[in-house]
Amino acid sequence: MNLPAHIAVLLVPPCTLLQVGAVTRVFAEANRHAAVPLYEVRFVSADGAPVMLENNLPLAVTGAIQSIQPHEALLVLSDGIGKADALCNALQQRANQPLLGGLGTGAWWLAQAGLLNGYRATLHWPHLPAFNERFLKVIATQHVFELDRDRFTCGDGVALIDGLLALIGRQQGTVLTEAIASALSMERIRNGEDRQRVPLLARLGEKQPRITEAVMLMEANLEEPLTTDELARLTGQSRRQLERLFKQHLDMAPTRYYLQLRLEHARHLLRTTGKSVIQIGLLCGFSSGAHFSTVYRGHFGMAPREERFKTLGDARSTHI
Numbered sequence: 001m002n003l004p005a006h007i008a009v010l011l012v013p014p015c016t017l018l019q020v021g022a023v024t025r026v027f028a029e030a031n032r033h034a035a036v037p038l039y040e041v042r043f044v045s046a047d048g049a050p051v052m053l054e055n056n057l058p059l060a061v062t063g064a065i066q067s068i069q070p071h072e073a074l075l076v077l078s079d080g081i082g083k084a085d086a087l088c089n090a091l092q093q094r095a096n097q098p099l100l101g102g103l104g105t106g107a108w109w110l111a112q113a114g115l116l117n118g119y120r121a122t123l124h125w126p127h128l129p130a131f132n133e134r135f136l137k138v139i140a141t142q143h144v145f146e147l148d149r150d151r152f153t154c155g156d157g158v159a160l161i162d163g164l165l166a167l168i169g170r171q172q173g174t175v176l177t178e179a180i181a182s183a184l185s186m187e188r189i190r191n192g193e194d195r196q197r198v199p200l201l202a203r204l205g206e207k208q209p210r211i212t213e214a215v216m217l218m219e220a221n222l223e224e225p226l227t228t229d230e231l232a233r234l235t236g237q238s239r240r241q242l243e244r245l246f247k248q249h250l251d252m253a254p255t256r257y258y259l260q261l262r263l264e265h266a267r268h269l270l271r272t273t274g275k276s277v278i279q280i281g282l283l284c285g286f287s288s289g290a291h292f293s294t295v296y297r298g299h300f301g302m303a304p305r306e307e308r309f310k311t312l313g314d315a316r317s318t319h320i
Contacts, residue, residue: 003167004073004098007041010065011051012078012087012109019077019104019160020059026164026180030172033179038172044068046087065090073099076106079156081127088113101152101167103160110153111135120148124156125196142195155196162190187272210235211245218258222265225285228254263299266292270307277304 009023020043027039045051048064065087068074074097091113094100102110107123108131110116117137122128122145132140145154145163147170154163161184169177169189181189213235217226226234231254232242246254266284269275275283281292281304297303302310 002098003039003171004071005039006069006072007039008068008072008074009041009043009103010068010074010076011043011045011059011061012076012080012084012106013051014080015051015053015059015077015104016079017053017057019079019156020053022160023075023077023103023164025184026161026168029180029183030168030176033176033183034172046084046090065094068094068097070096071098073097073101075099075101075103075152076109077103078105078109079124081105081108081130083112084109091115099150099152101154103154103163104156107131107138107153110151111138116151116153119151120146121151121153122146122155122196123153124159143192144190144194144196145192147192158186159190159196161186162194165189166192208245208249210237210242211249214242214246214254215257215261218261222262222285223283225258225262259295260299262286263296266296266304267300267307270304277308280304 007027011020023041027041030039031037042062043051043059044063044065044067045061046065048061048067050058050060053059074094076091087109091110092115095113095115100110100115102108102116102121102123105123105127107116107121108127111121111131112135116135118139120139120141122141122143123131125142128140128142131138144159145166146152147166152163152167154160165177165180166189168180177189214231217231217234228242229239232239235242237245242254246252246257250257262284266280269280269283270277273280277292278289281289284292286292286295293303293305296307300307
């Protein structure tokens with residue numbers, strides 16, 4: 001999939017200034033670092049009228065959705081969900097654009113128009129449960145972004161930037177995307193395998209404080225893991241109660257959840273620090289390097305050293 005040079009961003013209220021700024025900044029940095037105008041981005045609305053952002057801030061657009069040209073990519077940007085038959089009809093008429101994308105909750109509007117059936121897609125994590133329930137023909141994921149043939153969808157916030165960088169990187173290469181990421185002070189660019197980080201409290205609400213408390217204890221004790229009995233005692237319940245709550249709400253045992261936390265932390269350290277594999281294993285609660293490597297490979301499909309070499313190889317490729 002190539003990203004067209006001309007991009008029309010359809011704003012579907014509610015939209016935020018942060019979203020608009022992220023889109024504008026990413027493509028502006030791409031043009032600046034390439035020293036040539038690679039991309040021309042314009043904003044449109046359903047009816048051509050200015051779009052009201054938060055705090056009643058109006059944003060002027062260049063036209064209505066009908067002004068989108070056949071050669072332009074169409075990216076739908078939104079921070080909300082809903083139902084709009086007229087908008088769906090207008091989107092359906094543009095099903096053959098060279099690229100259709102959804103930013104933030106843009107995938108909701110594309111799915112409502114039937115334009116994501118049979119495609120992998122994602123959107124901002126708070127709306128994933130409702131999205132899964134409503135659009136059964138869409139292959140919904142929790143990934144940061146999805147690039148599936150001529151469809152592109154991503155979450156919000158940093159996930160929106162990660163997704164746009166992936167789009168640009170496919171066409172222009174990693175040297176440019178690394179330069180953009182550096183200009184935006186990003187530590188790293190997440191790839192399509194990364195998942196949106198959904199806060200535990202957001203998933204469970206405030207009705208399961210004992211699980212939330214147990215997870216907070218886990219996160220605070222990665223180097224010297226607590227036993228399930230200790231977690232149960234510290235959260236004021238029996239081991240059986242704790243295991244039942246984890247199975248009911250997280251679909252796994254506390255030990256499994258704890259292990260995943262430790263492995264995800266280890267992966268982050270492998271990718272972002274120069275610590276040795278043995279050091280990282282010990283910092284994440286593993287008794288030996290051999291045990292750490294075995295468990296890591298079983299979870300991620302590669303050994304810690306392979307993860308490190310892969311990260312170093314990706315970094316070197318950006319400077320070739």
